Amino acid sequence: MGENRQLRLKRNIKQGEAISLDLFDMVTAPIPEPGVGQFLMKTVALGTSPAQRAYLMGADSRFHEPLDIGELMRGRGIGSVLKSNHPDYKVGDVVACSTGWQDYSIQDGDQTRMPVKTLQKIHAPSEPLYLHLGTLGASGFAAYYGLLDVAKPVKGDTVLVSSCAGGVGSIAAQIAKLKGCTVVGIAGGPDKCAWIKSKLGIDHAIDYKNEDIYEKLAEYCPNGVDVYFDNVGGETLDAALKNLALRGRIVICGLISTEYHEPPLPGPRHYYNLIYKRARMEGFFVWDYFEQFADAEAELTDWYKQGRIKPTERVFKGLEAAPEALQSLFSGVDTGIKVIEL
Numbered sequence: 001m002g003e004n005r006q007l008r009l010k011r012n013i014k015q016g017e018a019i020s021l022d023l024f025d026m027v028t029a030p031i032p033e034p035g036v037g038q039f040l041m042k043t044v045a046l047g048t049s050p051a052q053r054a055y056l057m058g059a060d061s062r063f064h065e066p067l068d069i070g071e072l073m074r075g076r077g078i079g080s081v082l083k084s085n086h087p088d089y090k091v092g093d094v095v096a097c098s099t100g101w102q103d104y105s106i107q108d109g110d111q112t113r114m115p116v117k118t119l120q121k122i123h124a125p126s127e128p129l130y131l132h133l134g135t136l137g138a139s140g141f142a143a144y145y146g147l148l149d150v151a152k153p154v155k156g157d158t159v160l161v162s163s164c165a166g167g168v169g170s171i172a173a174q175i176a177k178l179k180g181c182t183v184v185g186i187a188g189g190p191d192k193c194a195w196i197k198s199k200l201g202i203d204h205a206i207d208y209k210n211e212d213i214y215e216k217l218a219e220y221c222p223n224g225v226d227v228y229f230d231n232v233g234g235e236t237l238d239a240a241l242k243n244l245a246l247r248g249r250i251v252i253c254g255l256i257s258t259e260y261h262e263p264p265l266p267g268p269r270h271y272y273n274l275i276y277k278r279a280r281m282e283g284f285f286v287w288d289y290f291e292q293f294a295d296a297e298a299e300l301t302d303w304y305k306q307g308r309i310k311p312t313e314r315v316f317k318g319l320e321a322a323p324e325a326l327q328s329l330f331s332g333v334d335t336g337i338k339v340i341e342l
């Protein structure tokens with residue numbers, strides 16, 4: 001009988017504390033057996049999400065249910081069915097779902113207990129499978145629906161994307177280019193700015209760590225920002241609000257720069273521009289689109305196969321590298337979608 005390695009929470013982090021590599025214990029347990037109506041899944045890859053930070057924050061967690069000490073780290077993964085007592089899942093099926101940070105998991109396929117559906121059977125898997133957690137998965141779907149359904153860019157629009165060298169941002173920027181828009185990306189540091197221009201083919205890059213965003217927006221968006229795809233909130237959101245075009249659309253995807261600040265920071269100063277520019281600011285939640293995921297997956301896969309969308313996964317190797325992958329989201333050292341291949 002084999003072993004199931006698991007990463008379990010060792011201690012909570014405090015407000016403002018950086019993610020360190022010693023937050024988890026690696027433990028082993030027997031590989032579980034599926035019961036009636038269940039299947040056993042072997043994890044092939046794990047995704048990462050800034051939301052996972054909240055799981056580590058104990059009582060300080062505002063938006064997500066925190067983990068107890070000793071509990072298995074929560075996270076989305078992809079893998080194949082090894083054993084099945086479930087009529088809808090057969091051995092060899094590829095599934096993306098909440099696996100947790102472990103080699104094997106038991107799933108029951110029951111989505112009725114959850115507030116939103118997240119278990120996705122992949123009918124025509126692309127290789128490598130981790131693409132279905134990133135470019136062809138949740139990151140790609142957030143970029144696809146946030147941009148195309150919420151902001152609805154049209155050819156010739158100027159689209160601004162923050163955390164453009166990050167996971168969702170790197171795909172949103174490419175989709176905007178593909179739709180004939182002028183794309184301005186914001187990223188931290190000259191290397192990331194060079195990367196978003198060369199890898200993603202965007203028009204202009206702003207290094208928010210070393211350049212004045214307000215000045216650069218005025219230079220690169222002389223007619224204003226038609227669409228702002230916001231991953232970071234804070235001062236960058238304010239700069240976008242100030243530079244909005246008439247009937248501009250701001251899509252709130254995430255707010256990584258302020259999300260974990262306690263007490264919560266004051267809101268943007270330039271939101272009056274929503275009135276003057278008859279503009280709209282709207283949030284969205286990718287899992288609300290669950291029933292339409294197959295449509296996004298099909299189109300993203302076509303674009304990927306045609307070379308019109310470049311995957312941006314940064315692959316960390318082995319379950320033991322999962323804390324480093326999570327850390328890299330907040331340290332900003334890596335580009336693209338961070339995934340862990342087991």
Ligand SMILES: NC(=O)c1ccc[n+]([C@@H]2O[C@H](COP(=O)([O-])OP(=O)(O)OC[C@H]3O[C@@H](n4cnc5c(N)ncnc54)[C@H](OP(=O)(O)O)[C@@H]3O)[C@@H](O)[C@H]2O)c1
Pocket residue numbers: 048049050051138139142163164165166167168169186187188189192231232252253254255256257258284285286287328329330331332333334336337
């Ligand atoms: N609404 C939805 O349904 C949905 C779905 C998925 C993700 N999200 C949200 O979308 C955003 C992007 O997610 P992702 O997974 O692709 O993450 P990501 O953008 O890859 O996040 C990591 C990057 O964020 C930037 N960053 C980190 N700390 C920052 C700070 N304090 N200020 C400014 N930038 C900072 C860094 O890039 P730089 O080096 O360039 O600063 C870092 O590389 C997140 O806020 C996430 O929570 C929302």
